[in-house]
Amino acid sequence: MALCKILPFFFILCCSFTLISSQPFDYPTANLSTTWINSFSAPHSVDFTDGSIIRAILLRGTFGPRYACGFYCNGNCQSYLFAIFIVQTNSVSGITSPAIGFPQVVWSANRNNSVRINSTLQLTAEGDLVLRDADGTLAWSTNTAGKSVAGLSLTDEGNLVLFDSKNGTVWQSFEHPTDALVPGQKLVSGMKLTASVSTTNWTAGGLISLSATDDGLVGFVESNPPQTYFSRTIGGLNASRGSNYVVYLNGSLSLFSNSSSNSETLFSISRASSAQYMKLESDGHLKVYEWQSGWNEVDDLLTGFNGECYYPMVCGRYGICSRGQCSCPKSSSNSTTYFRQIDDRQGNLGCSEVTKLTCNPLNNHTFLDLQDVDYFAFKADISDTDLNTCKRACLEKCSCKAAFFRSGLNSSTGDCYLPSEIFSLANNEKDRTRYDSQTFIKVQEPEPAAHIPTTFLSGAILGSIIGSSILGIIIGIIVFIFWKKKRKANEDEEDYPDHVPGMSTRFSYDDLKAATENFTKKLGEGGFGSVFEGCLEDGTKIAVKCLEGIGQVKKSFLAEVETIGSIHHVNLVQLIGFCAEKSHRLLVYEFMSNGSLEKWIYHGKQEQILDWNCRKKIIQDVAKGLAYLHEECRQKILHLDIKPPNILLDEKLNAKLSDFGLAKLIDRNQSQVMTMMRGTPGYLAPEWLSGVITEKVDVYSFGIVILEILIGRRHFEASYTEEERIMLNLFRKKAEEGQLVDLIDKHSEDIQFYKEEVIKTMQIAAWCLQSDYTKRPSMSMVVKAMEGVLDVEKDLDYSFKPQAIPAIPNISFADSTPLLPSVLSGPR
Ligand SMILES: *[C@@H]1O[C@H](CO)[C@@H](O)[C@H](O)[C@H]1NC(C)=O
Ligand SMILES: *[C@@H]1O[C@H](CO)[C@@H](O)[C@H](O)[C@H]1NC(C)=O
Ligand SMILES: *[C@@H]1O[C@H](CO)[C@@H](O)[C@H](O)[C@H]1NC(C)=O
Ligand SMILES: *[C@@H]1O[C@H](CO)[C@@H](O)[C@H](O)[C@H]1NC(C)=O
Ligand SMILES: *[C@@H]1O[C@H](CO)[C@@H](O)[C@H](O)[C@H]1NC(C)=O
Ligand SMILES: *[C@@H]1O[C@H](CO)[C@@H](O)[C@H](O)[C@H]1NC(C)=O
Ligand SMILES: *[C@@H]1O[C@H](CO)[C@@H](O)[C@H](O)[C@H]1NC(C)=O
Ligand SMILES: *[C@@H]1O[C@H](CO)[C@@H](O)[C@H](O)[C@H]1NC(C)=O
Ligand SMILES: *[C@@H]1O[C@H](CO)[C@@H](O)[C@H](O)[C@H]1NC(C)=O
Numbered sequence: 025m026a027l028c029k030i031l032p033f034f035f036i037l038c039c040s041f042t043l044i045s046s047q048p049f050d051y052p053t054a055n056l057s058t059t060w061i062n063s064f065s066a067p068h069s070v071d072f073t074d075g076s077i078i079r080a081i082l083l084r085g086t087f088g089p090r091y092a093c094g095f096y097c098n099g100n101c102q103s104y105l106f107a108i109f110i111v112q113t114n115s116v117s118g119i120t121s122p123a124i125g126f127p128q129v130v131w132s133a134n135r136n137n138s139v140r141i142n143s144t145l146q147l148t149a150e151g152d153l154v155l156r157d158a159d160g161t162l163a164w165s166t167n168t169a170g171k172s173v174a175g176l177s178l179t180d181e182g183n184l185v186l187f188d189s190k191n192g193t194v195w196q197s198f199e200h201p202t203d204a205l206v207p208g209q210k211l212v213s214g215m216k217l218t219a220s221v222s223t224t225n226w227t228a229g230g231l232i233s234l235s236a237t238d239d240g241l242v243g244f245v246e247s248n249p250p251q252t253y254f255s256r257t258i259g260g261l262n263a264s265r266g267s268n269y270v271v272y273l274n275g276s277l278s279l280f281s282n283s284s285s286n287s288e289t290l291f292s293i294s295r296a297s298s299a300q301y302m303k304l305e306s307d308g309h310l311k312v313y314e315w316q317s318g319w320n321e322v323d324d325l326l327t328g329f330n331g332e333c334y335y336p337m338v339c340g341r342y343g344i345c346s347r348g349q350c351s352c353p354k355s356s357s358n359s360t361t362y363f364r365q366i367d368d369r370q371g372n373l374g375c376s377e378v379t380k381l382t383c384n385p386l387n388n389h390t391f392l393d394l395q396d397v398d399y400f401a402f403k404a405d406i407s408d409t410d411l412n413t414c415k416r417a418c419l420e421k422c423s424c425k426a427a428f429f430r431s432g433l434n435s436s437t438g439d440c441y442l443p444s445e446i447f448s449l450a451n452n453e454k455d456r457t458r459y460d461s462q463t464f465i466k467v468q469e470p471e472p473a474a475h476i477p478t479t480f481l482s483g484a485i486l487g488s489i490i491g492s493s494i495l496g497i498i499i500g501i502i503v504f505i506f507w508k509k510k511r512k513a514n515e516d517e518e519d520y521p522d523h524v525p526g527m528s529t530r531f532s533y534d535d536l537k538a539a540t541e542n543f544t545k546k547l548g549e550g551g552f553g554s555v556f557e558g559c560l561e562d563g564t565k566i567a568v569k570c571l572e573g574i575g576q577v578k579k580s581f582l583a584e585v586e587t588i589g590s591i592h593h594v595n596l597v598q599l600i601g602f603c604a605e606k607s608h609r610l611l612v613y614e615f616m617s618n619g620s621l622e623k624w625i626y627h628g629k630q631e632q633i634l635d636w637n638c639r640k641k642i643i644q645d646v647a648k649g650l651a652y653l654h655e656e657c658r659q660k661i662l663h664l665d666i667k668p669p670n671i672l673l674d675e676k677l678n679a680k681l682s683d684f685g686l687a688k689l690i691d692r693n694q695s696q697v698m699t700m701m702r703g704t705p706g707y708l709a710p711e712w713l714s715g716v717i718t719e720k721v722d723v724y725s726f727g728i729v730i731l732e733i734l735i736g737r738r739h740f741e742a743s744y745t746e747e748e749r750i751m752l753n754l755f756r757k758k759a760e761e762g763q764l765v766d767l768i769d770k771h772s773e774d775i776q777f778y779k780e781e782v783i784k785t786m787q788i789a790a791w792c793l794q795s796d797y798t799k800r801p802s803m804s805m806v807v808k809a810m811e812g813v814l815d816v817e818k819d820l821d822y823s824f825k826p827q828a829i830p831a832i833p834n835i836s837f838a839d840s841t842p843l844l845p846s847v848l849s850g851p852r
């Protein structure tokens with residue numbers, strides 16, 4: 025039956041498709057009785073390098089960023105959305121797939137009900153727009169049958185419209201917003217945006233919503249009752265209920281009333297020079313993105329009002345956010361642990377109670393008194409009360425999870441908030457001149473373990489204890505035999521548990537062989553060995569580095585791997601695991617889909633030329649990663665080989681440093697030269713000659729990298745004239761002539777617009793390149809200088825010394841920055 029029904033569609037489709045596909049761009053409308061199939065052979069099907077696929081149905085216009093609608097999937101192409109997205113187009117091939125600039129979804133029909141391959145979208149003869157999965161089940165429909173629909177159209181503004189014969193609107197996507205707004209779109213009072221569960225799971229019903237009300241905009245957590253984390257309301261407008269609306273304009277998000285000409289600006293937004301949209305993210309941020317030869321975040325609207333820590337899930341449930349770092353609530357008076365991090369590696373996943381709160385007549389509840397901790401939401405559940413009444417009210421109310429007390433300064437009475445769910449807490453960074461706030465988190469006293477009443481030792485319990493001991497012994501024997509066997513096979517291996525939370529995973533050599541398809545896809549070769557692309561069973565992409573020059577097992581290998589694995593920073597490539605089996609030593613890293621910076625800065629393909637914002641962001645990212653290694657890690661780590669091949673870019677072109685901490689792994693006896701010559705000529709600081717090694721050698725190498733990024737060339741180009749061959753000589757000359765502007769990368773038009781900023785960044789580079797290492801800034805100073813909150817040193821010395829020749833005498837450590845030998849990642 026189903027087949028008979030579908031077959032005629034195929035026939036219709038074949039005909040209409042040949043018609044449509046002759047037209048690569050501008051097909052913005054469709055007539056009744058049309059069906060589209062989400063199949064591999066569908067027309068206007070485009071694959072992108074981030075793994076997403078679109079099969080466009082309607083496309084409005086040509087040239088540059090354009091709205092289109094159709095089937096969309098992202099990475100996991102088992103499931104598809106029917107969505108409106110912004111894509112890049114040209115007049116020859118229609119939709120293009122640039123190396124960066126993936127489709128941006130601004131609306132979707134079936135977030136909760138994704139469909140598979142061979143699903144169909146049909147505009148029926150009756151005027152209903154219906155999405156069915158491959159097996160025919162209904163996934164979504166506009167329910168517009170019989171409403172005299174005449175056709176379907178995608179407007180210039182990105183609105184999908186079912187119109188009637190008089191060109192009136194019967195149904196439009198603008199009235200059913202999902203998690204995004206496009207310029208020109210209205211959020212009428214009562215409508216709301218609902219964030220997806222996460223960036224990868226697009227199901228609606230994440231926690232966060234943003235709702236337009238009669239007098240503004242309110243962001244809240246969908247708990248019961250809702251907790252407001254953002255509110256921007258305006259009283260000035262005097263309109264009848266239901267007729268106010270928020271509009272996304274060029275330059276602002278404003279509140280309008282349709283009964284008067286009054287309007288109020290809720291937010292200023294960067295004016296759009298190209299396509300723009302805003303999206304309510306699953307973490308509660310409301311971000312504005314703009315196409316600037318790549319999609320860039322241009323505004324983060326709510327943060328200006330709230331601060332980084334005042335988001336409901338910034339540190340997960342019960343997590344305390346302090347300057348972007350997460351921790352769990354602790355008792356200040358004793359050592360009892362009430363909360364633990366859910367995942368040691370990811371503090372932002374939140375904390376769980378060690379003993380769950382229970383409500384019974386004997387409920388042994390007590391409070392953790394958290395100093396200087398605040399909460400994003402507050403509502404006076406009890407007004408004009410005192411602290412003790414507030415706390416008592418929480419103890420008496422089973423559902424109460426915490427007592428928040430806010431009072432006027434130096435006043436003993438105030439308001440009391442008793443929420444029944446706790447999201448992230450914030451270290452009080454807000455202006456505290458307006459009120460005093462006190463926070464008490466309800467916790468369960470752990471039962472004293474030694475006091476189990478003997479009457480509880482009933483037969484059943486006794487039985488189970490005896491039973492489990494016998495079972496324990498049997499398991500013990502099996503484990504022991506297994507261990508003996510394994511021990512025999514790998515006599516030389518150290519004991520190491522396969523996985524301990526917060527530690528790196530140990531992989532077997534066979535696992536990694538399988539994951540990398542027998543080491544076939546080589547990504548590159550570095551100082552420590554080759555790197556291969558791979559994929560774990562769960563689909564996680566990885567990069568596997570096969571270390572060379574590491575002889576027999578060294579006791580320290582595991583310790584060093586553990587150290588490297590424990591370092592987590594967004595601008596450092598994360599070590600996921602390792603393999604130490606027989607003579608194999610492999611390290612498993614997160615996969616960075618856009619490869620190394622090298623590929624991007626030396627005149628790559630035209631579409632790969634990075635614009636100024638992108639370059640600036642990369643410089644900042646690297647500076648932050650390095651600052652972390654130098655100044656924030658528990659052990660100071662010197663990188664000693666900062667250069668573009670060791671700077672990797674993820675799918676969003678975020679830069680991360682790789683290869684830190686590795687120098688220690690190399691066996692000194694085996695590879696004298698390599699150990700001594702750590703670093704790469706051209707990036708080596710002059711003091712290597714005198715053998716004085718401090719973290720400032722990294723600062724120097726970083727200075728060279730900045731220049732390469734800004735100028736768009738290598739530090740040494742043999743094909744250039746003698747005068748220009750060495751970048752640093754050229755830089756000195758242009759600095760002396762006051763003509764640094766000549767150096768700015770000529771391959772990018774965009775960067776020419778930001779000359780002043782680029783030259784300022786060149787001065788930061790010059791600061792990093794000072795011959796006297798004590799004159800160079802620390803990496804945290806570089807981060808601040810890049811942010812413009814710290815001025816570059818005034819009298820810089822531009823007479824850069826010639827490059828160090830790596831014939832290394834005895835290395836010693838400078839007094840000015842004392843280092844413990846064990847914390848040095850380089851030569852020892
Ligand atoms: C829709 O129908 C009209 C009139 O029958 C026709 O001119 C037009 O080409 C059709 N449009 C499409 C997209 O098939
Ligand atoms: C989709 O339909 C085509 C044609 O009917 C069929 O050959 C193909 O196997 C189907 N694909 C899936 C994944 O069901
Ligand atoms: C139908 O209305 C839209 C705006 O709502 C307008 O852009 C379009 O030109 C109209 N089409 C016709 C055929 O009148
Ligand atoms: C997405 O989130 C929903 C709701 O939390 C959950 O039911 C679903 O399993 C998730 N899907 C995936 C693929 O993780
Ligand atoms: C999607 O599912 C979530 C629960 O998983 C629910 O809260 C939400 O209302 C649903 N959204 C739609 C549009 O059906
Ligand atoms: C708003 O309406 C009230 C009465 O409904 C009126 O007194 C007041 O003047 C109005 N304000 C403005 C700004 O129109
Ligand atoms: C304002 O909008 C509401 C709802 O959208 C509508 O009912 C009302 O008639 C409109 N008022 C005016 C004056 O346009
Ligand atoms: C937004 O405004 C700016 C400045 O007024 C203008 O240059 C730009 O073209 C506008 N953008 C759009 C998309 O209309
Ligand atoms: C630990 O401190 C809390 C208050 O911070 C108190 O209520 C509790 O009784 C103390 N527990 C022990 C075992 O001392």
Ligand SMILES: *[C@@H]1O[C@H](CO)[C@@H](O)[C@H](O)[C@H]1NC(C)=O
Pocket residue numbers: 433434
């Ligand atoms: C509150 O008390 C402190 C000293 O206890 C005093 O310095 C401060 O001025 C007082 N603030 C107000 C608003 O009374």
Ligand SMILES: *[C@@H]1O[C@H](CO)[C@@H](O)[C@H](O)[C@H]1NC(C)=O
Pocket residue numbers: 386388469470471472
């Ligand atoms: C409550 O706490 C007290 C003291 O910490 C302890 O003696 C008692 O056994 C606890 N009761 C329960 C039900 O945990």
